Amino acid sequence: MSSITRPEVAHLARLARLDLAPEELDHYAEQLDVILQSVARISEVAADDIPPMSHPIPMVNVFRDDVVTPGITRDEALAAAPAQEDDRFRVPRILDEE
Amino acid sequence: MNDLTRQSAAVLADAIASKEVTAVEVTQAHLDRIAAVDGKVHAFLHVTADSALAQAKAVDAKVAAGTPLGALAGVPLGLKDVLAMKGEPTTAGSKILEGWRPPYDSTVVARLRAADIVILGKTNMDEFAMGSSTEHSAYGPTHNPWDLDRIPGGSGGGSAAALAAFEAPLAIGTDTGGSIRQPASVTGTVGVKPTYGGVSRYGQIALASSLDQPGPCARSVLDTALLHAAIAGHDPRDSTSINATVPDVVAAAKKADVRGMRIGVVTELSGDGYQAGVSQRYAEALDILRELGAEIVEVSCPHFEYALGAYYLILPSEASSNLARFDGMRYGLRAGDDGKNSVEQVMAITREAGFGPEVKRRIMLGTYALSSGYYDAYYGQAQKVRTLITRDFNAAFEKVDVLVSPTAPTTAFKLGEKLDDPLAMYLNDVATIPVNLAGIGAMSLPIGLAPEDGLPVGMQIMAPAMADDRLYLAGGALEAALTDKWGHLLIEEAPAL
Numbered sequence: 001m002s003s004i005t006r007p008e009v010a011h012l013a014r015l016a017r018l019d020l021a022p023e024e025l026d027h028y029a030e031q032l033d034v035i036l037q038s039v040a041r042i043s044e045v046a047a048d049d050i051p052p053m054s055h056p057i058p059m060v061n062v063f064r065d066d067v068v069t070p071g072i073t074r075d076e077a078l079a080a081a082p083a084q085e086d087d088r089f090r091v092p093r094i095l096d097e098e
Numbered sequence: 099m100n101d102l103t104r105q106s107a108a109v110l111a112d113a114i115a116s117k118e119v120t121a122v123e124v125t126q127a128h129l130d131r132i133a134a135v136d137g138k139v140h141a142f143l144h145v146t147a148d149s150a151l152a153q154a155k156a157v158d159a160k161v162a163a164g165t166p167l168g169a170l171a172g173v174p175l176g177l178k179d180v181l182a183m184k185g186e187p188t189t190a191g192s193k194i195l196e197g198w199r200p201p202y203d204s205t206v207v208a209r210l211r212a213a214d215i216v217i218l219g220k221t222n223m224d225e226f227a228m229g230s231s232t233e234h235s236a237y238g239p240t241h242n243p244w245d246l247d248r249i250p251g252g253s254g255g256g257s258a259a260a261l262a263a264f265e266a267p268l269a270i271g272t273d274t275g276g277s278i279r280q281p282a283s284v285t286g287t288v289g290v291k292p293t294y295g296g297v298s299r300y301g302q303i304a305l306a307s308s309l310d311q312p313g314p315c316a317r318s319v320l321d322t323a324l325l326h327a328a329i330a331g332h333d334p335r336d337s338t339s340i341n342a343t344v345p346d347v348v349a350a351a352k353k354a355d356v357r358g359m360r361i362g363v364v365t366e367l368s369g370d371g372y373q374a375g376v377s378q379r380y381a382e383a384l385d386i387l388r389e390l391g392a393e394i395v396e397v398s399c400p401h402f403e404y405a406l407g408a409y410y411l412i413l414p415s416e417a418s419s420n421l422a423r424f425d426g427m428r429y430g431l432r433a434g435d436d437g438k439n440s441v442e443q444v445m446a447i448t449r450e451a452g453f454g455p456e457v458k459r460r461i462m463l464g465t466y467a468l469s470s471g472y473y474d475a476y477y478g479q480a481q482k483v484r485t486l487i488t489r490d491f492n493a494a495f496e497k498v499d500v501l502v503s504p505t506a507p508t509t510a511f512k513l514g515e516k517l518d519d520p521l522a523m524y525l526n527d528v529a530t531i532p533v534n535l536a537g538i539g540a541m542s543l544p545i546g547l548a549p550e551d552g553l554p555v556g557m558q559i560m561a562p563a564m565a566d567d568r569l570y571l572a573g574g575a576l577e578a579a580l581t582d583k584w585g586h587l588l589i590e591e592a593p594a595l
Binding site: 021 | 199202334340418425429430431434458462465469478481483484488538
């Protein structure tokens with residue numbers, strides 16, 4: 001397991017949609033490295049024949065009956081919107097102008 | 099009745115039902131107590147005084163009319179701010195949700211209402227439940243009522259401190275790696291993390307979905323059981339909710355008997371790294387359990403030493419995915435929307451402005467562990483360790499009925515002491531994390547004060563999945579013996595505020 005570099009941290013921040021300040025990039029590069037080194041020991045024990053566990057209680061295909069139940073109304077859903085227009089969420093531009 | 103804030107939930111429920119006191123009197127007494135002491139403790143982020151008094155009036159009307167009452171009618175409660183409550187601020191301790199009022203109730207809140215429990219307000223917590231000290235709350239830390247310069251534990255420090263400060267006899271917590279049990283341990287209160295799927299997560303703002311579990315907090319084992327019974331049980335709105343009968347935890351708390359019970363002492367969860375006074379009180383509690391008729395045996399769980407590492411890969415991975423929903427588009431904070439920035443830039447500026455340092459740290463860690471090229475080495479390996487830890491528990495529970503350990507390696511530390519050292523902070527959860535990885539239930543209850551600092555010490559009891567009643571059988575017996583010895587519950591020794 002290799003150590004984590006500053007460009008990698010900048011890439012992660014982009015993936016995670018975090019507009020980190022330059023000093024934060026330095027800080028997290030250092031801290032993530034320390035944390036990753038401390039957890040690296042788990043590779044010592046987890047052999048190939050051990051099945052991974054994603055969930056404590058195994059359950060598959062949990063469905064409810066297909067009946068209509070009341071949900072929240074449009075106005076309730078929009079009540080907390082940072083911006084709205086014509087009964088819809090207003091969002092910043094998604095496509096470039098060109 | 100003497101000071102209503104010093105009573106147990108069980109006593110208050112009886113007194114209200116038998117018209118000895120009114121629910122409004124009980125609620126007002128607790129609101130007055132909050133007004134008097136919460137300036138020092140800061141257990142509450144938001145007090146819902148109007149709705150609490152309205153709820154109390156409705157209970158009194160039911161009592162007067164002879165209408166059947168809920169299980170804990172009129173008893174006040176503090177609700178961790180991670181659970182949605184319709185129309186009331188719900189922030190999860192984060193600036194990104196400042197001012198948000200959910201349009202719906204979480205299932206836990208719906209069940210509290212059905213039990214006629216009066217919700218006093220929302221309690222403080224580490225931001226998105228990430229932390230062990232409540233210092234990561236964006237709204238300032240909670241102070242431990244035993245010593246205001248010390249941490250009340252975390253992430254549910256507000257709920258535990260509200261109990262210890264006699265601001266509420268009941269509280270709700272959520273436990274992802276110890277966030278109910280470690281605060282209980284350092285505040286001299288009781289807390290239970292139920293079996294995963296035992297209490298619905300619907301309406302709980304998710305941290306790590308395969309680990310999160312809401313649960314009851316109180317000052318005694320019986321009160322904790324009464325609250326557990328009120329909130330537990332299958333919920334079709336949570337697909338991971340267990341569709342089976344909930345064990346009778348109230349009967350177990352009343353029976354409180356360890357005669358013939360086989361209790362396993364986990365070798366790996368004691369000794370080096372545990373404060374001397376913690377180890378001393380723990381050894382004494384084991385002697386008491388032996389005198390009460392339990393058989394104490396040593397049990398080894400060799401993979402527990404890898405639990406912390408696995409947890410700090412699985413939790414950030416799930417958290418980074420869950421917290422992707424906070425993008426400033428449909429609710430919560432939006433920053434940088436100047437008409438020029440793209441949606442992607444607005445999301446990044448919003449998240450940078452709205453999340454605190456610990457949340458950003460864990461999002462980055464999780465993004466890394468899940469990223470292409472590292473997934474197998476980190477997240478994949480951690481999931482295998484999870485299997486090994488569960489196998490350790492299964493092997494142990496073939497030999498014993500319950501397992502025990504200290505809940506936390508130390509008593510409450512000073513505010514600020516570990517804030518800039520994430521690894522030192524993470525070590526607080528070393529004894530509580532294996533339980534979440536395996537999805538079993540566990541309790542923390544007070545077993546005395548550490549001689550060197552006079553602060554509460556907690557013991558953890560762990561039981562197999564869906565055998566949460568065993569926690570109350572053993573915890574109830576130990577609490578009764580300790581109460582006999584001291585003449586009162588440990589919490590009665592907390593200093594006046």
